[in-house]
């Protein structure tokens with residue numbers, strides 16, 4: 001079979017829809033097997049992530065025009081239609097005729113020769129319809145449904161945002177998460193300076209901007225190619241870490257010679273930041289229950305040349321003999337990731353109200369167990385990359401209710417994180433407002 005970007009995208013999407021593969025894993029597998037390069041690889045990536053993200057909007061278009069709704073079409077045909085409709089309605093660089101013709105070809109070569117006319121007709125009708133009617137048409141009665149169909153989210157996610165943000169801001173947030181994510185770096189101050197890394201990257205032809213809120217941060221813009229090939233990667237001059245994730249270690253505010261425990265540490269973005277801020281003096285215990293992720297943490301620690309990190313493979317809810325030993329604990333909890341939907345195309349379809357509910361139980365157990373590790377007078381920072389109240393504000397309220405000897409400690413007024421603190425003392429970063437991943441973080445102090 002000819003190896004075209006659209007064919008490779010189809011194979012990857014077939015694994016997502018038929019086998020339940022993660023979109024990034026399926027994409028990576030098919031790209032590694034292919035001979036495609038540069039522009040073609042980027043096109044496959046766009047097709048796969050875009051078609052997964054926009055699934056609800058694309059299905060709505062199929063439902064409008066086909067006799068059978070999208071979820072009753074043969075799964076591979078639905079995937080092919082998604083690919084065609086995505087190019088037609090969301091990719092300016094693909095001409096409509098090319099989107100139609102290549103999709104018809106894809107149908108013919110993948111077992112739907114007899115339905116080539118149907119594919120051709122549906123795509124052409126959808127194109128014509130979009131030229132003279134708004135989308136979605138007819139307009140849904142509620143804001144939840146309108147935003148859910150137009151921007152392609154499940155209702156329950158939109159509903160939560162509408163309650164917190166109102167319609168105008170929810171629309172901005174919906175649009176934000178449909179964009180390609182930016183890449184931020186955190187410079188390792190033990191090896192180099194931000195100005196040096198900035199100069200090196202510019203000399204390499206990469207567009208780069210210092211991040212306003214993180215003194216170690218740089219944002220890459222434009223095309224960058226393979227990240228490992230950029231100057232300074234092998235030398236451990238920087239790691240990839242989003243602007244908002246960089247703020248967590250500033251809130252924790254670790255000091256040299258302290259004993260810090262990172263309870264959910266892998267792959268080590270925040271562990272390594274903590275060690276850097278301590279000047280690599282003291283101990284950072286990096287605990288995680290997933291050995292494969294800890295391997296990445298060990299690799300990152302070695303690459304950055306950090307020696308203060310000690311590994312602990314364990315479930316942090318188990319008795320680990322850390323009680324009362326830590327000056328500070330970081331609990332960067334497993335969460336639904338609803339603040340990073342732009343980075344994980346399929347996360348909006350994988351998470352459900354039930355999965356969030358299950359996570360809140362785990363988060364509560366982790367909070368109770370790791371709080372015991374903190375010395376009297378010490379602190380614990382709880383953070384997540386979700387925007388869901390149940391995993392954030394409500395989790396903290398429940399913890400404080402059950403632990404009257406703990407209270408919220410707002411960030412120091414001169415810290416990098418201070419501008420974001422709410423009246424309650426916690427920090428909730430909204431991507432459409434702050435142009436970084438969605439994050440929640442709060443510092444708790446033990447009296």
Ligand SMILES: C[S@@+](CC[C@H](N)C(=O)[O-])C[C@H]1O[C@@H](n2cnc3c(N)ncnc32)[C@H](O)[C@@H]1O
Pocket residue numbers: 263264265266267268269270271287288289290293314315316317332333334335366
């Ligand atoms: C949000 S990620 C941590 C990201 C990490 N802090 C960083 O900045 O790179 C959550 C981690 O929690 C780990 N985890 C989940 N449940 C755990 C448990 N009960 N005990 C320890 N680690 C757990 C997962 O393996 C995962 O690596």
